[in-house]
Amino acid sequence: MSYGPRSWLQGAWDWRAAANFMAGGAGSGLVVVTFLAGGPGWLFAAGALLVAAGLLAVWAEIGRPWRALNVFRHARRSWMSREALVAPPLLAAAFAAAFAHRAALPLAAVAALLALAFVYCQGRILQAARGIPAWRSRFTTPLVVATALAEGAGLWLLLAGRPATLAMWSGLALALVARIVQWSAWRGSLGGTPRARAAADQAGRVLKPSTLLPLAAALLLVVAPMPPAVGLALQWAAGALALAGGAWFKYTLVTRVAFNQGFAIPHPPVRGARRQEA
Numbered sequence: 001m002s003y004g005p006r007s008w009l010q011g012a013w014d015w016r017a018a019a020n021f022m023a024g025g026a027g028s029g030l031v032v033v034t035f036l037a038g039g040p041g042w043l044f045a046a047g048a049l050l051v052a053a054g055l056l057a058v059w060a061e062i063g064r065p066w067r068a069l070n071v072f073r074h075a076r077r078s079w080m081s082r083e084a085l086v087a088p089p090l091l092a093a094a095f096a097a098a099f100a101h102r103a104a105l106p107l108a109a110v111a112a113l114l115a116l117a118f119v120y121c122q123g124r125i126l127q128a129a130r131g132i133p134a135w136r137s138r139f140t141t142p143l144v145v146a147t148a149l150a151e152g153a154g155l156w157l158l159l160a161g162r163p164a165t166l167a168m169w170s171g172l173a174l175a176l177v178a179r180i181v182q183w184s185a186w187r188g189s190l191g192g193t194p195r196a197r198a199a200a201d202q203a204g205r206v207l208k209p210s211t212l213l214p215l216a217a218a219l220l221l222v223v224a225p226m227p228p229a230v231g232l233a234l235q236w237a238a239g240a241l242a243l244a245g246g247a248w249f250k251y252t253l254v255t256r257v258a259f260n261q262g263f264a265i266p267h268p269p270v271r272g273a274r275r276q277e278a
Contacts, residue, residue, distance in 0.1 A: 007193045007259045010132060016061040018254035020124055023054035025144065028115035035112035037156055037168050041098050044111060045153070046159065048094035055087060069152045077110050079128055083121035090114035090240020119148040126253070134196050134257040139186035144250070146178040151246040154214070157239030163228065163238065164235055169218040176218075176242065180211045183249075196259040203252035210245020214238035 027050025034043040074081040093111035097104055123141030130136050153172040157164055164172075182206065190200055217238040221231055 007196070007261060009096045009195075009256070010258045010260055013254055013258070014061065015251070015255060016057045018251045019057035020054040021126075021144070021250045021254060023057065024048045024122060025054075025119050025148035025250060026155055026243065026247065027051040027054065028090075028119040029148035029150070030155045031090075031115040031152070032112045032149060033152040033156045033171065033198040035097075035108045036171060037160070040160060041104060041108075043098075043156065043159060044094040044108065045098035045116070046136075046155075048091045048098075048111075051087065051094075051115075052091060055084075079121050079124040082178055083118060083125060086114055086118045086121060090118050116145070117147050122148075130259075131260050132257065132258050133261055134200065134253065137186055137189045139182055139189055143182040143186045145178070146175060146182045147246040147249060150179045150211070151243050152176040154239040154242030154246070156171060158243070159233050163231055164221075166222060169222055171239070172242065173215055173218050176211045178214050179246070180208065183207055193259050196257050199256040203257070207245045207249045210241040210248075214242045 027047040030047035030050065031044055032048065034040075071078070071081050071084045075085055090111065091109055093114055097107040097111050100107055120141065123144035126135040126144065127137070127140045134140075149174070153168075153175050156168070157172070187200055187204060190197055217234050221234060225231075226234070
């Protein structure tokens with residue numbers, strides 16, 4: 001069913017819209033984590049490219065792409081407009097931080113703050129969709145932000161090309177714990193249809209191990225030092241799991257859990273039938 005009193009899966013946003021949350025969130029998280037971890041600087045550019053790829057994907061979804069410029073006109077009432085307004089300075093600051101030398105640290109700090117603002121706007125875009133119970137939960141925005149940070153840490157572990165420090169493993173653990181706590185709170189608040197809850201549980205069956213296994217890897221590498229080659233392989237595995245679990249969850253959140261609430265019509269009118277008095 002696509003319209004009526006019963007809930008139906010939204011069809012306005014497909015995998016291209018999901019790609020904006022997946023790539024944009026991971027790229028923003030990578031910018032934040034790269035600032036906190038102290039480089040390497042080229043990862044700022046990698047994060048910016050991911051954000052740009054996500055925006056390009058959602059732009060390709062629009063039937064008349066050049067009308068997308070209208071999104072900049074509604075910053076006072078639209079989180080989508082605010083996301084679009086944050087994106088250009090985020091990209092500029094991230095690329096500048098990647099290639100600048102003397103002013104790299106201030107630019108990196110600005111890029112990290114803009115990245116947090118960007119992914120916060122993404123969470124509020126979903127939360128503002130009041131007709132979709134799985135999106136309007138008050139836990140949606142913190143879950144989206146925590147997932148982005150965990151994905152960014154996973155990308156850093158994959159791309160940095162050097163063993164992670166104790167501080168980096170601690171940061172990854174904090175992001176993963178925040179992600180699983182927020183997911184549990186979000187799942188507990190989830191209303192809607194049994195189909196929406198079933199889709200959320202399917203996502204959870206991927207998200208939970210992709211969160212707990214990297215946590216176990218972080219703990220193992222901290223308490224039991226290993227040969228560099230083994231430690232680096234475990235680091236890559238932990239990073240890939242943290243990234244893949246978050247990406248799959250956001251794809252599911254946009255395309256499979258997003259059932260509309262439907263209409264509440266307790267007594268549908270019947271044409272030609274006389275109303276009975278109580």
